Amino acid sequence: MATFKDFRNNVKPNWCPGCGDFSVQAAIQRAAANVGLEPHQLAVISGIGCSGRISGYIYSYGFHGIHGRALPIAQGVKMANQDLTVIAAGGDGDGFAIGTAHTIHSMRRNIDITYIVMDNQIYGLTKGQTSPRSDVGFKTKSTPQGSIESPLSVMELALTAGATFVAQSFSTDLKDLTSLIEQAIQHKGFSFINVFSPCVTYNKVNTYDWFKENLTKLKDIEGYDPSDKKLAMQTLMEYNGLVTGLIYQNKEQKPYEELVPGFGEVPLAKAELKLSKEKFDELVAEFM
């Protein structure tokens, strides 16, 4: 049985000291071990930006793709081999700017992968520009007078896009985050976890202290029920999206792979490629 240490490698992350992403890395490693995975059974597919480097910092199969496209790559991996556990990971620029279309369509498609966004409300690697998650009035290099665009309400977006597992966490809550990732991996279908992962260098507003002050844990809200989508939407609006925990889960909806006719007994990666002569002749005859 692998332990979280087996998911560590000897690469030193190039994240700034204090970056929230360290905890996300640790949480993925712990969750993977806790659900009983071996490193070779896990594929981490990441985007571009500081957070995108995460696929190189976990000892497992890793694919560091192009900006905004971690999700389609990850879905392709899962379609080719459903025996693999696939985690897509990236930042708020990846998921909510350049790759927003993929985020929405992955949610409604519901292929069984887990998507973790390290949301720091800023573009860090390009040295401090506004993000679609930045608050109105947020001053950055690209918004010197303060951002005038509304931030995207991603949790509400996930609910309306048809996501079947919607959760949010804060990177310092390592225990809660690990547990959510475990649940997400075990969920049959697309799982989305947005993690507030503060940028200590460029975001001086949404700091660790700011989140501690402003976040509410769903488990502290009396009567909260993650199977109730209406309640989930209401709560998100009430708390301006600043809640953590499992927001919504639909356990009834089958994942995409199970709904494709004829798909799936043998993973495509292990399937026989050559057509039989009979099948070939049958296909040819249809054109005569």
Added chain:
Amino acid sequence: MVNQLSWKVGGQQGEGIESTGEVFAITLNRLGYYLYGYRHFSSRIKGGHTNNKIRVSTKKVRTISDDLDILVAFDQETIDFNFHELRDGGVILADAKFGPKIPEGSNVSLYSVPFTEIASELGTSLMKNMVAIGATSAILNLDPSLFQEVVQDTYGRKGEQVVLNNMEAIRKGAQYLKEELGFDRSDLYLEKADGQKRMFMIGNDAIALGAIAAGARFMAAYPITPASEIMEYLIKKLPDLGGAVIQTEDEIAAATMAIGANYAGARAFTSSAGPGLSLMMESIGLSGMTETPLVIVDTQRGGPSTGLPTKQEQSDLMAMIYGTHGEIPKIVIAPSTVEEAFYDTVEAFNLAEEYQCPVIVLSDLQLSLGKQTVEPLSYESIQIRRGKLLNEELVPEAGNQGYFKRYEITEDGISPRVIPGMKNGIHHVTGVEHDETGKPSEAAANRKAQMEKRLRKLEQIEFNNKVHKNDKHEEPDILFIGYISTRGAIEEAMERLEEDGVKVNHAHIRLIHPFPKEEIRPLIEKAKQVIVVEHNATGQLANLIKMNVGFADKIQSLLKYDGNPFLPNEIYTQSKEFTKQGVLF
């Protein structure tokens, strides 16, 4: 008696013009004739002139003909738009309903046939198409009962009565022409065909069948003209084979999803046309940099931007060879016939895995949508070659938290490959420059070594028949060079030039990139002049040839970019014109 003729049916889009052509063509194909059909259509669902031109011959034909023998018209626009194509002595069969007129003084015979009226009497005006087929059969001296089988296949699911009515419509059409109009011209009787059963398919069918034969079991694509038939075929066939097609949100998702599936060990691909390929450029670079196999089919149409979505063009060439930022190894192959479209698609999947790079199958609208009789496809020739993909048992022990050298520097530049899930194969993949284990690295020496390794892979590329050659003359006056669907028109123009005493050789390039310098150079060397025939405005193929082998002073471009395919006569006449102008010889 004729051994070949051209028939065209025209009317408004959405009026059943396509199915009329289908019933006519499939029947003749089953009788053993060789056919070549080309549709004129617009980017709209209903309305607008559309036509289906079908050439029928007792011998193999590879393109549309210059002129037209028989035109079936359901409206005046069809006559006005197509009249110029009719040869002297040609025939128009027009629906009496619209009061057809033709220009005075022409040597074309117009026959008004009450297509709609006869059909309505039989129950529904929808069958006017069948009446027209019947009238056509009378001209060609074909018995109406020959259409029974195809009518049954086409309308059987609507019930026996519908089949009976449609057959009656065909008979009535034939009868009207013979008995009411007294039509009988033995010069238009069609010679008997050999009765051989052959396939009748569009290039996109062959590409789709090729992909399935190659073991492609996953496809991600976004609908676009003229590529959609490929994904539609796989959507129909993959459930039986355990695979899946995902219609993605855009072409970026399509290409990257295919990359993900290939990385994970499936054979996966996407297909699109110019606008989609433009969106895929960054993904193509990712495939090249991460050495992940990827097959993309580009069915070229009129560009730039939305351009001419339903028209013929070959203007993506340079973009397909050089498109994507930075420098990667890439293979571009360009089949010139439906048969080659099948074999080259199978080969594309082999090359993608052997050389671990993107492979583009370059088609064009005429090849992709032109429907033609196809010689038998060989099952025995289908090979599955996966290159340096290792069996799990052969992957050496990785050791404690060790990484597999996925990007190992090797002599031929190709590294052993593993797929996720293999116990000892753990490695990292990134579009960032990386070392042998896939770890990001900016070190100058590593950069140079990895760059050279990737580019070295294609130095010794093996590809069967890189250039289709007809080099029978030692010192030809003209060497024609073309690619993809211009092959038929060039071959027919050659025949006519040869009859005039001009010595002509022909090279049709099948492996576009890496460019087959060694094959092309000697062909150009011995030719007095080279005419490069292509469907674009800037002579992209001609420039590519000059860039690779020189001979700029010998090369003359023959270009067409009005959206319509080259006709043999245009190539013949233009080549003669070049001669007169002293451009040649």
